Amino acid sequence: MPKRKVAALEKIDADFPSLQNKIRRDPKSYVDDFRRQWDQYESQREIFLVAPTTATAEATEHFENLVNLIAHVADCYPEATATFPDDLKTMLSLHHAVLGSELREKLVGSLIILRRKEIIDTANVLTCLFPILVSSPSKTFRAQLFSKILNDMRNSNARSINHPLNRTIQTVLYNLVTADRSSPRAIWAIKLTRELWKRQIWTDAKPVDVMKEACLSENEKVVVGGVRFFLGGDKEREELEDEESDDDVDLSKIKHQMTINKKSRKQKKQYSKAVDKLHKQEQKKHKPHPLNFSALHLLHDPQTFAEELFSRHLQSTKNKLSLDTKLLVLQLVTRLIGLHKLTVVALYSWFIKFLTPRQQSVTSFLASLAQGTHNLVPPDALEPLIQKIANEFVSEAAANEVAAAGLNSIREICARQPLAMTETLLQDLIQYRKSKDKGVMMAAKGLLSLFREVDPELLKKKDRGKDATIGLKDGSLLIRKFGHEDTGEIEGLDLLEKWKEEEKKRKRVERGLPEDAASDEEDVASEDDGWEVDSDDSSDSGGWINVSDDEEEAPVPKKRKAGEKDVDDQENGDQKEEDKAEEQRLSKLATTTILTPADLAKLQELRAAAAIDRAMGRNRKKDDANASRHQDDGLTAEQIEAPAKLRKLTKEERVALAKEGRPDRNEHKSTQAINKSKKEAAGKSTSNKEKARKKNFLMTLGKAKSKQKRSLVETRKVLKAHVEKSTRGGRRRNGA
Amino acid sequence: MGKSAKRKKEKKADFQKPKYKVGKAKPKASNVTDTSFKAKSIVMGQQSLSTTAPDVIQQFKHSLSVASSSKSDKQRQEGLAHLTGQLSQQPPVNPVGTHTLLAKLLPLITDSSTPVRKQLLKLFEQLPGEQVRYAxxxxxxxxxxxxxxxxxxxxxxxxxxxxxxxxxxxxxxxxxxxxxxxxxxxxxxxxxxxxxxxxxxxxxxxxxxxxxxxxxxxxxxxxxxxxxxxxxxxxxxxxxVAEDEGDWDHLYRLPRxxxxxxxxxxxxxxxxxxxxxxxxxxxxxxxxxxxxxxxxxxxxxxxxxxxxxxxxxxxxxxxxxxxxxxxxxxxxxxxxxxxxxxxxx
Incomplete structure (x- = not known):
């Protein structure tokens, strides 16, 4: 039978993309064609539903095309396609396991298209897709669904946060995690929550609650996922934020490129895009920083959580978590304890059996122990632990690294709870500062300097050092008692006070008055701007300030020089009183005056200056290393081991270090050859020298011969021309 | 700049006549087939050879599967033609039954090839009406x-x-x-x-x-x-439609x-x-x-x-x-x- 000729119009009708295009442009005129396709879709669906597994490839492809077409034009005929979304959903949720991968993908894609056209809402889509994500046996499909769900969540939260949707999904996730504690399905809830947390779409307490429940699951994978979130989720969030702000656009580079490259519409677009991006970044900079609490702070009832984690995953002998998982859980528990100052007394006795040098990854245990210590832990719970560490790790028989790790961990524990240390043990441990090994020596010295700060009375007199001895003598060194808490104060307030005083003095000097005078004179003299006047007035008003008698003779006690230390007892007593008086006054600055914006700005400035000072090493105190470490960042095993790296490098390491940055010597070539091949690989040309060297010998021959025969005049000419050429910038007159 | 002599030589090598040398074996051509192996029997991977032709039922089933699942239009059509021939015999040969036959062949209604559909219609017309009712x-x-x-x-x-x-x-x-x-x-x-x-x-x-x-x-x-x-x-x-038999008859029988x-x-x-x-x-x-x-x-x-x-x-x-x-x-x-x-x- 001969092939029938197809009329042009019919041919055009016969493919879906053109039909789709026509329908979308003029839905009313093509309603008949649409109805035909809709009917076709219905009958195909019927056929398909009778036997979803045995459909032939062509039939499925045809069905795919139909679904695609209808999804794209569904917004043109809302009443005709009212059942379409539900059809898709039932098809997906009933048959997702047996559908072919392409059809399945297409169905999901069509649902997303309908969602984009706002025919159905996100909650509707997600409640359909999420159960499939959890139950689908196909890995690729799960990955695809996950990315779709995530994208959808991001899109619907892009403009403004979609609270109802978020609440729905969070509840779904919460139920998923809590419904079946032993199933690994909750892993999807964790993945989704973590991703949305990272992108700062979810920042409230509910996702944290989901993760909390995940941590208490019975499935090891789920537990690990939850725990990792608490240990690393916030850092991940910060990193992503930094990354996003990092990708700058280089406007000048684009401008420069525009002057050189061909001018095209594409270029213009790129430029305007870059400008837009720059604007956006500017706006972002001026926006107030969003207040994002870390997940650990958003936890509700951390005490119960920590206790439950501990008893369920660590203490109970029934569960079979691997050591790595156990360590992770332990890390989380101790982080919580340290951060919220919780009391889980059973934890400390549980630790004992792990504190031997032969225990696997013992440094992690040591770090966790130190992390889980704070000043409200009863010292008698810690004492046996410290004793055990000292016995097991710190001895002449132990290896140097072991001893160093032991000493370091003891120091870290004592930095948090110094009361756990006994005098004899401390004096024993300090003997190790004479050790030959640098790591051990440094660790012991660290311990010594710590106790010089916190409790020098435990040290022998000769070990206390200058500052501590003086501090003990004049009583300025406060020794903590159990449960003692610092009163809160505004950081840097003393600096502000001092600055103000100096400022006053400077003004008085300018006016030729004596540097220090009674405070009542100042009222008249002060002539600052309105803000300053206010604060000055109020600070002086009334008899609040406790002016001591001898203020006149020694007004600046802090500026005591080093040479003044050998003062007699009488003066020392004076100093003491003065210190006390000043302390009182300082604490009153904030309570007696209202700090003006100018004051606050100055305070900020002074704080920053002090921080720089400290960093630069002036007035450096011994405990700065501890102070600078933020409380939110946990203690890691590396910090316990760190000084162990001080040992000599092995030969291999030295060789590796030396090799670093050198060209690869796999093939035995000269350095020059290697460099050249590198250049060539990078697509760069050869140098002029190289070209000259490669030039065909015969070509150079003629010139060489004529060179010999040149007369003096000719030679001069050539030389002159050379000079002139080079001044002009070569034959092509570069730069002219 | 000048290309290396080595590369030039490589390029030319294809067009050079091989040099034969006394006392050395002739160099082998690049497309030579190694015939040194020996085998006692030859096994054909795909084909099954037998001396007896397959029986009618086998042939029927084979052409049914060809008709319903072959990729080529021609094969489908020929399969259908064979089935039609079988069904049009007196008495018709149909080892699989009308229902199965229809279940397999109905999807061909939307087949893209015109001859296949024509042949399919011919085949369907051979099927007995009282059995088509069930499908x-x-x-x-x-x-x-x-x-x-x-x-x-x-x-x-x-x-x-x-x-x-x-x-x-x-x-x-x-x-x-x-x-x-x-x-x-x-x-x-x-x-x-x-x-x-x-x-x-x-x-x-x-x-x-x-x-x-x-x-x-x-x-x-x-x-x-x-x-x-x-x-x-x-x-x-x-x-x-109804009432061609006795009124009470169908009350006590299983419905047909x-x-x-x-x-x-x-x-x-x-x-x-x-x-x-x-x-x-x-x-x-x-x-x-x-x-x-x-x-x-x-x-x-x-x-x-x-x-x-x-x-x-x-x-x-x-x-x-x-x-x-x-x-x-x-x-x-x-x-x-x-x-x-x-x-x-």
Missing amino acids: VEQATMFIRAGLTHLSADISNDALNFMEWLLDAADVDLVSCPGGWIKTLNTFCAMLGWSAAAGKDGWSSGGRGAAVRGGKASLNQSRAIEILAKFLAAGFVPEEA DPNAFAYLNLTGMRRDEDGEMYADRESRQRVFHRRFLTHVVKGVEAAKKEGGTSGRAAAGLDQLLRSDMGMGDYEPLGAMDTEDLLDLW
Whole structure:
């Protein structure tokens, strides 16, 4: 039978993309064609539903095309396609396991298209897709669904946060995690929550609650996922934020490129895009920083959580978590304890059996122990632990690294709870500062300097050092008692006070008055701007300030020089009183005056200056290393081991270090050859020298011969021309 | 700059004559076949050789699988031709049974190749009608899919299949689940007599048919003809169908109808109005009156005005609708329909 000729119009009708295009442009005129396709879709669906597994490839492809077409034009005929979304959903949720991968993908894609056209809402889509994500046996499909769900969540939260949707999904996730504690399905809830947390779409307490429940699951994978979130989720969030702000656009580079490259519409677009991006970044900079609490702070009832984690995953002998998982859980528990100052007394006795040098990854245990210590832990719970560490790790028989790790961990524990240390043990441990090994020596010295700060009375007199001895003598060194808490104060307030005083003095000097005078004179003299006047007035008003008698003779006690230390007892007593008086006054600055914006700005400035000072090493105190470490960042095993790296490098390491940055010597070539091949690989040309060297010998021959025969005049000419050429910038007159 | 001598040599090497040397073996050509191996027997991987030809049943099954699943048009067609030959013998050779045969071959209604569909129709015409009854629900599904197919050829041929099915099992067709309303829907969509058109005062002027010239108008007339036949089958008075045997006989026997208790719908999904069964003439008339009559009448008027073959066919349909054998004797009830009550519920 001969092939029938197809009329042009019919041919055009016969493919879906053109039909789709026509329908979308003029839905009313093509309603008949649409109805035909809709009917076709219905009958195909019927056929398909009778036997979803045995459909032939062509039939499925045809069905795919139909679904695609209808999804794209569904917004043109809302009443005709009212059942379409539900059809898709039932098809997906009933048959997702047996559908072919392409059809399945297409169905999901069509649902997303309908969602984009706002025919159905996100909650509707997600409640359909999420159960499939959890139950689908196909890995690729799960990955695809996950990315779709995530994208959808991001899109619907892009403009403004979609609270109802978020609440729905969070509840779904919460139920998923809590419904079946032993199933690994909750892993999807964790993945989704973590991703949305990272992108700062979810920042409230509910996702944290989901993760909390995940941590208490019975499935090891789920537990690990939850725990990792608490240990690393916030850092991940910060990193992503930094990354996003990092990708700058280089406007000048684009401008420069525009002057050189061909001018095209594409270029213009790129430029305007870059400008837009720059604007956006500017706006972002001026926006107030969003207040994002870390997940650990958003936890509700951390005490119960920590206790439950501990008893369920660590203490109970029934569960079979691997050591790595156990360590992770332990890390989380101790982080919580340290951060919220919780009391889980059973934890400390549980630790004992792990504190031997032969225990696997013992440094992690040591770090966790130190992390889980704070000043409200009863010292008698810690004492046996410290004793055990000292016995097991710190001895002449132990290896140097072991001893160093032991000493370091003891120091870290004592930095948090110094009361756990006994005098004899401390004096024993300090003997190790004479050790030959640098790591051990440094660790012991660290311990010594710590106790010089916190409790020098435990040290022998000769070990206390200058500052501590003086501090003990004049009583300025406060020794903590159990449960003692610092009163809160505004950081840097003393600096502000001092600055103000100096400022006053400077003004008085300018006016030729004596540097220090009674405070009542100042009222008249002060002539600052309105803000300053206010604060000055109020600070002086009334008899609040406790002016001591001898203020006149020694007004600046802090500026005591080093040479003044050998003062007699009488003066020392004076100093003491003065210190006390000043302390009182300082604490009153904030309570007696209202700090003006100018004051606050100055305070900020002074704080920053002090921080720089400290960093630069002036007035450096011994405990700065501890102070600078933020409380939110946990203690890691590396910090316990760190000084162990001080040992000599092995030969291999030295060789590796030396090799670093050198060209690869796999093939035995000269350095020059290697460099050249590198250049060539990078697509760069050869140098002029190289070209000259490669030039065909015969070509150079003629010139060489004529060179010999040149007369003096000719030679001069050539030389002159050379000079002139080079001044002009070569034959092509570069730069002219 | 100058290319290396080595590279130049490499380039030339292809065109150089090999140099033979005394005392050395001739260099082997690059495409030489190694024939040094020895084997006692030769095993053919794919083919099965046997001295006896496969029996008829095997051949039948083989050509059935070829017809239903081969990639090549020609093979499918030849497979179908073989099956047709077998079925047309006296007595017909059909080792797998009509039901299986139909289940395998019905998807070919929307096959892209015209010869295959032609051959398929020939094959279906060989099948005994009383056995086709049992597969009528599946057959309508595929035929409906064919009717609204994007390709005009396929939908034309689907009309032929519809005609065949009407000849083979008309009563079962109109009374099976979804057989009445869904098929009517399909016809309306195909002819452009749809319910949606003209709702908002906008009509496409029967464009669906008008655009296609020549063969397409023939298509429209065919469609109207088949629709008339379908409606006639649906409106056949019941007295004519039943009562050929004794009144009491069937009470004590197992029912022989295909899917005898289908109206109870014991296992399937809940049916909507479209998928419902309309087992008797009156219910079919009622639902036709309610949902299709106005559109069909309007479409028939338009087609009559157009004249030509489709006008003639439309006149035939009009006659049927007016006669006592069609909607002539139907009187819409004043009371509410049961469906309306269901809607309320």
